[in-house]
Amino acid sequence: MYLKTLHLRHFRNYSDQKVEFTAAKTILVGNNAQGKSNLLEAVELLATLRSHRMARDRDLIQDEQPASQINATLERDSGISDLSLTLRRNGRRTVAFNGESLRRQMDFLGVLNAVQFSSLDLELVRGSPEIRRNWLDTLLVQLEPVYAHILHQYNQVLRQRNAYLKKIQDTEQKPQQSQLAIWDAQLVTTGTRVIRRRDRALSRLAPLAAAWHASISGSTEVLQINYTPNVPLQQNQQEEIQQAFLTKLQQRAAAEMYRGTTLVGPHRDEVELTINQTPARQYGSQGQQRTLVLALKLAELQLIEEVVQESPLLLLDDVLAELDPYRQNQLLDTIQDRFQTLITTTHLSSFDSQWLNSSQILYVQKGEISTSDF
Incomplete structure (x- = not known):
């Protein structure tokens, strides 16, 4: 797949900016x-309807503007598509x-489809279980778009069940077992769907990541990824998970x-x-x-490519500075022209002349983009 154009209006610090992409990199x-x-971030929103920075919609809209819009033209094997996402300060987002x-x-x-790799991703290793759950959920949304609905259903039931438990705690009234049983049944049903899909995705991703990790580390280290759900x-198997959950x-x-x-439930899972x-x-x-995070990202690219039968976009947000020259070369050699890649950097010294000659170079200053340096 190839992103041909991107048009941002009142998005973050962009008032009205159109970009035409003319090279694979x-x-x-x-x-x-x-x-x-x-x-x-705009491209990531089009791919997953989520922000890597976990921002609220109103944080993405320029000050004093009621809405922002992201438009894109995408070329896939099936033809050319126009995508549009509208974010509103006081209302629901809409898509076209x-x-x-x-x-x-x-x-x-x-x-x-896109894979984002930024310096924030180092928190995948060092950070809380919630960060790893969000990473896995974002991947799953691209592998199985229906997962977005499944996860939303679970979170909705979880919020309502928590509200009921809090009400009982605050009023010290005796819980109605029939009411709690209803929430339990819904939590188990929706939660089991989440658990099964997370387990299935990680079982496919883990060997790919282990192979990339062995390649980058020169086979001196063995990476293992284990899904440890909160429910045994x-x-x-659906029935067995539901019974264990209950x-x-x-x-x-x-x-x-x-x-x-x-x-109890997948909101407490660990990877x-x-x-x-x-x-x-x-x-x-x-x-x-x-090295571990790089292996995870390369495995994500490979898995999405296998599932959707087309190469996803790769979004590299200031990560080359985080990698030593060896790991930089591993990443850049893997990309070549196989994935359309958007890379942010503060300077061009990380790239060799061959890369620079085959890349489109755009300069960004105060929300304006130009083909020549400001």
Whole structure:
């Protein structure tokens, strides 16, 4: 797939900016806080309807503007598509495909596929389980667009069940078992769908990431990715997961009443990353942790490509500075012209002349983009 044009209106620090992409690799050059990352964020929103920075819609709209719009023209094997995403300060976002408004946002997903790799991704190793869950969920949305709806359903039930538990805690009234049983049944049904898909995705991603990691590390280190769901998972069978889920809910019922929140379910899952059987966050240097994240990102690209049968876009947000020359070369050699790639950087010295000659170079300053330096 190939992103031909991108048009940003009142998005972040862009008032009205159209970009035409003329090469497989585009390097966006500029000082920090000029808008380079904002452009990549716009592409990511078109792909996943999520922001890597976990921003709220109103944070993405220019000050004193009621709405912002992202438009794109995308070329795929099936033909050319026009994508449009409108974000509103006081209202719901809307999406359109080839000029036609879509009632369900889920139908917008899967048209544009992209993998984002930024310096924030180092938190995948060092950060909280929530960061790894968000990373996995974002990947899953691209592999199975219906997952966005499944996850939304689960989070909705979780919020309502938590509100009920909090009400019981605050008023100290006795819980109505029939009411709680309804929430339990819905939590188990929706949560099991989340667990099964996360397990399935990681079982496909893990061997790809391990192979990339072995390649980058010269086979001196072994990467393992283990999905450790909050609900015991013997095998990926719906009935067995549901039964285990229900049993654990019953076991934690008293603790949930006391704390006024749901303690069981995929919102407490963990993705364990280990190198040579040692937890990655405790293991070695920052360089080794960067190798792990690079392996994860290359595995994401490969898995999406296998599933959708087309190469996704690669968005590299200021990561070359985070990688040593060897890892930079590993990444750049892998990309070549196989993936359309948008790269942000503060200077061009990281790239050899061959890369520069085959790339489109755009300069970014204060929300304006030009083909020549300002």
